[in-house]
Ligand SMILES: O=C(O)CCC(=O)C(=O)O
């Protein structure tokens with residue numbers, strides 16, 4: 001290849017980009033240079049960071065005798081305070097179900113682009129949504145990711161809208177999401193108790209609640225050190241449960257402001273704190289900023305399931321925790337409005353939450 005060809009930018013039209021990065025790498029198998037739209041202003045090579053030693057918690061202790069239960073609640077409370085992310089093991093969801101879920105997600109992404117584009121939407125609140133990058137309706141640096149999202153619990157509202165292809169997708173996803181929801185409620189009980197609240201406090205705040213599944217597909221990338229699969233952000237809900245296909249790529253920004261890579265232990269879930277839990281705890285626990293890196297060799301697939309309050313509810317700190325702190329640090333805001341603000345921004349990080357906090361401090 002001549003010098004000129006090597007330095008030439010790859011021209012990828014907007015139309016082609018809307019079909020996603022999976023389609024891009026498949027239609028341009030010789031692509032060895034990252035198209036300039038994907039180059040992100042990164043301070044340093046995102047692939048050069050160290051692994052974090054995040055806490056690993058055996059949550060079967062929550063079903064044990066009171067001493068074991070208390071020490072498990074204590075471990076969860078410390079992990080929430082010190083890390084905002086932890087690994088849970090012995091959670092009771094069979095590995096076979098997690099593998100089946102990964103398989104149907106993989107099959108969904110394997111459909112041709114026309115089948116997936118049926119679910120394409122620029123509306124961030126669309127109950128079922130396929131897309132690429134962050135927000136294709138707005139101009140911004142692109143990310144090396146295709147995604148597919150839909151609501152889970154409460155199932156009666158959207159189950160009929162989930163994909164019918166692959167044929168077993170909706171049944172497998174339903175079983176998976178029901179089990180993850182139950183597991184999340186158990187952890188919310190532990191977190192409530194760890195915060196000194198009644199056991200059922202958080203679950204009650206959630207009302208009917210909302211569960212959102214995000215499946216992310218990161219194909220091999222020609223220059224992975226110049227871009228990201230997903231830019232730094234925090235999740236808007238209370239807790240997100242993440243599993244992946246055996247390929248690492250998640251990174252977190254620790255309290256010391258350093259980025260660390262996170263290893264996923266097969267069969268476990270990574271659990272991370274989102275903005276709603278930071279708000280509810282009146283800032284005792286902080287949502288963890290995280291991002292996804294990509295690599296040159298292997299496709300990475302992750303499945304993240306977020307849990308938050310029902311969309312119509314007004315969110316704010318738990319009153320017993322406001323009494324302790326003296327004043328409410330955040331909100332109130334309708335949860336649905338918060339999601340719209342957070343999801344529509346092309347500059348992520350924790351900007352939405354910081355704006356909510358700043359707004360509140362002006363009122364105090
Ligand atoms: O792929 C990952 O590891 C992160 C996914 C994520 O942060 C999300 O879907 O919100």
Ligand SMILES: [Fe+2]
Nearest residue numbers: 234235290304
């Ligand atoms: Fe996330």
